[in-house]
Amino acid sequence: MPELPEVETTRRGLLPLLGQTVSQVVIRNPSLRWPIPAHLTETLKHQPLLELSRRGKYILARFESGTLLLHLGMSGRICLLAKDEPPAKHDHFDLHFADGHVLRLRDPRRFGAVLWAGQVPEEHVLLKVLGPEPLDESFHGDWLYQQLRNKTAPIKNVIMDSHLVVGVGNIYASESLFRAGVDPRTAANKVSRKRCGKLVEEIKATLRDALRAGGSSLRDFFGADGNPGYFQQEYFVYGRTDASCKVCGLPIQSIRLGQRSTFFCRRCQR
DNA sequence: AACGAGACCTGGCAGC
């Protein structure tokens, strides 16, 4: 489900919880990608939520005792309930708050994660290896160009690697490459400095546009407030196999790259 | 070091 815009939309939907105190932690099924630490039921009890931030596709919830990391994997979703409700089949984890609010994680495929990061979350093994945020100024064309010098993998695979830059998943990789006019199959080290600049610009623009639309709702994404996103209506290529290119009219092609579906226009992207 | 394939899971859908 979630790429950067969906995770950020989720984080924003949780902001009403800031300052609220945890009254209870419920772990119904700890077996997500990694086991949910059992100690959370004690560690988080009576702790006020101090801050909600995001790093890549992780949501960071800071408490005095440390920071909780939430990752939605492929199918995860967090809803903010005004009061407790009977849990559904794949509702694996809850944070109950003193004012009655419930943060509930639902994740059918269980590729998501709930982890404890202690006092210095940036040092957590999963976070410290992450590349820059795509919307930061440190992510720019010349920097990307340098990073690609020794990479022969297809450019699409490379921009989806969170160790290089975070937040660009399968949808927004295809969309950004279309907007930049770059063929997703191009070997990364064959992308010129100028086109790296254009690509960075379009990654940023695509993510910002998606954020503005509240993310994309394909199957199961809804923000924490329960509202869907609308960005899928603006897709140029993703999921549009054989439909005509919105720019030149040629049928959109779909191929597999790195075991992922990839969509592009063979005239607009070279 | 970089790359590609496999792994982890469940649910939805198309096709027979």
Add this chain to the structure above:
DNA sequence: TGCTGCCAGGTCTCGT
């Protein structure tokens, strides 16, 4: 209706 196979928004781990 029921079965089978394929697909899905992520990303770590392993073998080459």
